Amino acid sequence: LLQIALFLYEDMTALDAVGPYEVLARLPDTEVKFVASTPGPKKTDVGLVLTADSSLDDVPEPDVIVIPGSGKVPFLDDPAAVDWVRQAHEASQWTTSVCTGSLLLGAAGVLEGKRATSHWAVREYLRNFGAEPVSERVVIEGKVITAAGVSAGIDMALALAGYLAGDAEARALQLVIEYDPQPPYDSGSLEKADPETQQRATEVLPRGLGQPVPR
Amino acid sequence: LLQIALFLYEDMTALDAVGPYEVLARLPDTEVKFVASTPGPKKTDVGLVLTADSSLDDVPEPDVIVIPGSGKVPFLDDPAAVDWVRQAHEASQWTTSVCTGSLLLGAAGVLEGKRATSHWAVREYLRNFGAEPVSERVVIEGKVITAAGVSAGIDMALALAGYLAGDAEARALQLVIEYDPQPPYDSGSLEKADPETQQRATEVLPRGLGQPVPR
Numbered sequence: 001l002l003q004i005a006l007f008l009y010e011d012m013t014a015l016d017a018v019g020p021y022e023v024l025a026r027l028p029d030t031e032v033k034f035v036a037s038t039p040g041p042k043k044t045d046v047g048l049v050l051t052a053d054s055s056l057d058d059v060p061e062p063d064v065i066v067i068p069g070s071g072k073v074p075f076l077d078d079p080a081a082v083d084w085v086r087q088a089h090e091a092s093q094w095t096t097s098v099c100t101g102s103l104l105l106g107a108a109g110v111l112e113g114k115r116a117t118s119h120w121a122v123r124e125y126l127r128n129f130g131a132e133p134v135s136e137r138v139v140i141e142g143k144v145i146t147a148a149g150v151s152a153g154i155d156m157a158l159a160l161a162g163y164l165a166g167d168a169e170a171r172a173l174q175l176v177i178e179y180d181p182q183p184p185y186d187s188g189s190l191e192k193a194d195p196e197t198q199q200r201a202t203e204v205l206p207r208g209l210g211q212p213v214p215r
Numbered sequence: 216l217l218q219i220a221l222f223l224y225e226d227m228t229a230l231d232a233v234g235p236y237e238v239l240a241r242l243p244d245t246e247v248k249f250v251a252s253t254p255g256p257k258k259t260d261v262g263l264v265l266t267a268d269s270s271l272d273d274v275p276e277p278d279v280i281v282i283p284g285s286g287k288v289p290f291l292d293d294p295a296a297v298d299w300v301r302q303a304h305e306a307s308q309w310t311t312s313v314c315t316g317s318l319l320l321g322a323a324g325v326l327e328g329k330r331a332t333s334h335w336a337v338r339e340y341l342r343n344f345g346a347e348p349v350s351e352r353v354v355i356e357g358k359v360i361t362a363a364g365v366s367a368g369i370d371m372a373l374a375l376a377g378y379l380a381g382d383a384e385a386r387a388l389q390l391v392i393e394y395d396p397q398p399p400y401d402s403g404s405l406e407k408a409d410p411e412t413q414q415r416a417t418e419v420l421p422r423g424l425g426q427p428v429p430r
Contacts, residue, residue, distance in 0.1 A: 013237070014233050014236065014237065015230075015233050015234065015236075015237040015392065018229050018230050018233040018234075018263065019230065019233075021229065021230075021261070021263055022228070022229065022230040022261070022365065022366075025261040025262060025263075026261060026419055032261075032262060032263075034263065041266065046236070046237070046240040046241060046247075047240060047247060048233065048236055048240075048247075048249065048265065048266075049265075049266040049268075050263065050264075050265070051256065051263075051264040051266065053264075071391075099393075119393060120390075120393060137395065137397045138397070138399075148393050148395075149391075149392060149393030150237065150391070150392040150393050150394070151237075151369065151392050151393055151394040151395075151396065152393055152395075154366060154396075154398075155396060155397050155398055155399065158398055158399050158400060159399045162399060162400070167400070168411065168412070168415060169415065170399070170400060171400045171402040171408065171409075171412045171415075172402075172412050172415035172416040172418075172419055173416075173419065174398060174400050174402045174403050174408075175335075175402050175403060175404070175405070175408045175412055175413065175416040176286075176364075176365070176416050176419050176420060177230065177364060177365040177366050177403075178314075178334060178335060178363050178364030178365050178366055178367055178403055178404065179365070179366040179396075179398055179403040180352065180363075180366075180367075180403030180404040180407065181366070181369075181370065181394075181396035181398065181403070182352045182353070182370050183369075183370055183373055183389060183394055183396065184353075184370065184373050184374045184377060184385070185373060185377070185382070185385060185386045185389050187386040187387075187389045187390050188389050188390060188393060188394040188395030188396070189390070189393060189395040190390070192395065193386065193389075193390045194386075196383065197383070197386045197387050197390055198390065200383060200384065200386075200387035201387040201388075201390040201391050203387075204241055204387055204388065204391050205391060
C-alpha cells in the first residue's frame, strides 16, 4: 500500500491540499493520511474547515509527503512540523509541496542547493533556505517536487501520478477529474498578468504574504 | 454582502466544491455558507471530510448557489435538497453546478429547455430533465451555469467572478490562485483522450457513475 501523507494546518489554503488529493487518492493501492501536528479540524485561510485524522507521529515514514501552502502564514513556525518533514524526507519516495509549502521544505533543509518554486508572492524567500527560486509551474529535483501557487498542485499531482503509476494511469486520472483547463482569462502567472492585475492581486492576498521570511 | 451557498453532502467530490470556493470566497464583500441537509461533517467520495456549517433552512435565499457533484452518487436522491434548490433558484442571482451536480439542478427543474453540461460519464442523463447535454467546459444559460467534471469548477468560478465583480477582479483572483494550468498530459476531456484512457478512466470511476439516472 502506497502511503501518502497530506499535511494540514490552521490557515492553510484548502485547494493546495485538495487539488493533489483528488488525483493521488484515486491511485491504485494507495492510502491518504491527513496529518497534523494536532489532529482535528483546521480552519483554512478563507474559512472552509478541513479535518486531520492522524498525528505526525502516526505517520512517521510516508511514501509521499505533500505540504500545502497558506495565504495567511507563508512561513509556518512549527518546529514539530519541521522536524517531521526533515525525518520523513529521509525515507520518502517523493517529497512535495504546493504554493508556500515549499518554505516549510526549505526550513527542513530539503531544498538546500536545489531549484525550487513557490507562490509568486514569496518565491524569492526560497533563497533564505539555500534554494534557487525559479518561475516554473512544477519543479522536479530528484525526489523533491515543488509546485507554484494554489492550483499548481493539480499539475504537480498528475506528474507525480505518472511517476508512481505510469503515464496510462495518470492520463486516466486526468480524464476522471476532467482536467481540460480553459480559464476565461490569461493572467494566471506573474509573467502573464498586467501591472494592474498584479497590484490588485497583491491587495487581495492576506497581509501575511509578501512579508520577509526569517531563516 | 453577497451570500454564496455551497451545498455539501456525503460522498460528494471535494474538489468540485473547493475549486469554486477558493475563487468565490476571495471576492470582496462576500460570505460563503457551507450548507447541507444536515449540518456537520461529510465524508467525500475518496475520504477527505468537509464540514457543513449551515442547514438549508439557514440559507433560504443565497445570491449564488453552487452544487458540486459526486463520483459515488451521481444522482442525489434527497427531496429536501431538490426542494431547496427549486426555491432558492427563484430568488438567486446565479444558480451553478459542477460535475454531476447539474443532475440535482435538473431534478429541481432548473435545466428544463436549457443547454447544460456535467461530468462526461453522466452527461447524457441530462436529457431526463429536459436539458440538452453539450460537451463544453462551462455552459452559461441566463443565470444558470453548469460546469463539466470536477476541475471545471475553477474555470466556472473565474467566469462567475467576472460577472459578479468585473474582469479586473477576476483576473486578480486568477493570479492569486496562480491558475496558469500546464497539465503534463492532454487527456482531460472525452474528446481528447484515447480509447485506452477512456476505458481505464471508466474503471477508476466508482461504480455509481455511469448508471442510469431516474427521472
